[in-house]
Amino acid sequence: AQTVTQSQPEMSVQEAETVTLSCTYDTSENNYYLFWYKQPPSRQMILVIRQEAYKQQNATENRFSVNFQKAAKSFSLKISDSQLGDTAMYFCAFRRVDDKIIFGKGTRLHILP
Amino acid sequence: DTAVSQTPKYLVTQMGNDKSIKCEQNLGHDTMYWYKQDSKKFLKIMFSYNNKELIINETVPNRFSPKSPDKAHLNLHINSLELGDSAVYFCASSPAGGRQPYEQYFGPGTRLTVT
Numbered sequence: 001a002q003t004v005t006q007s008q009p010e011m012s013v014q015e016a017e018t019v020t021l022s023c024t025y026d027t028s029e030n031n032y033y034l035f036w037y038k039q040p041p042s043r044q045m046i047l048v049i050r051q052e053a054y055k056q057q058n059a060t061e062n063r064f065s066v067n068f069q070k071a072a073k074s075f076s077l078k079i080s081d082s083q084l085g086d087t088a089m090y091f092c093a094f095r096r097v098d099d100k101i102i103f104g105k106g107t108r109l110h111i112l113p
Numbered sequence: 114d115t116a117v118s119q120t121p122k123y124l125v126t127q128m129g130n131d132k133s134i135k136c137e138q139n140l141g142h143d144t145m146y147w148y149k150q151d152s153k154k155f156l157k158i159m160f161s162y163n164n165k166e167l168i169i170n171e172t173v174p175n176r177f178s179p180k181s182p183d184k185a186h187l188n189l190h191i192n193s194l195e196l197g198d199s200a201v202y203f204c205a206s207s208p209a210g211g212r213q214p215y216e217q218y219f220g221p222g223t224r225l226t227v228t
Binding site for chain 2: 033035037039043044045047050052089091095098099100101102103105106108
């Protein structure tokens with residue numbers, strides 16, 4: 001069975017610093033998709049970034065980038081120049097070929113002023 | 114325009130009651146989902162429908178019954194509500210069959226409180 005593990009339940013960093021959230025997953029599939037979602041206090045689930053497993057190039061969206069290591073089944077999220085508005089729960093997610101998405105338990109990120 | 118909408122956003126009810134949560138998406142997606150997020154923020158899939166057909170049915174009590182009148186709507190009906198049903202329920206949609214975009218679009222969530 002596929003699993004998604006986020007080993008950091010909670011993290012705090014100072015504004016403007018860079019922070020990396022870790023995620024590992026377990027699967028026997030070769031083609032799949034990975035995502036990072038953000039859930040601010042408003043509770044809305046917001047897509048931060050996505051990665052197709054068949055692409056070797058790491059995805060980047062402005063201040064957000066990933067380090068995708070397919071062989072190691074690792075998918076970490078780096079937030080550069082962190083801002084107060086980045087404070088949220090961050091969920092790593094894995095989408096199987098049958099369209100089912102499995103979420104990690106989340107990392108609560110606090111950006112401190 | 115709201116992409117995925119849910120009603121109501123808040124629902125407070127007593128044990129034993131029956132309630133429904135409605136979900137609609139205007140993205141033209143084929144697949145819709147229901148997720149439950151518990152008090153520890155763990156997000157778990159409950160059901161998915163593809164073009165009105167049930168695809169995923171996780172281990173969910175029979176008291177929960179999804180209904181999809183058309184591919185733009187997926188409602189969740191809950192019978193005989195229990196205290197443990199208190200959670201935030203999210204509806205989501207996505208294209209099916211590996212078509213882009215691959216991510217799911219989420220509704221705003223419905224916070225259900227059973228007293």
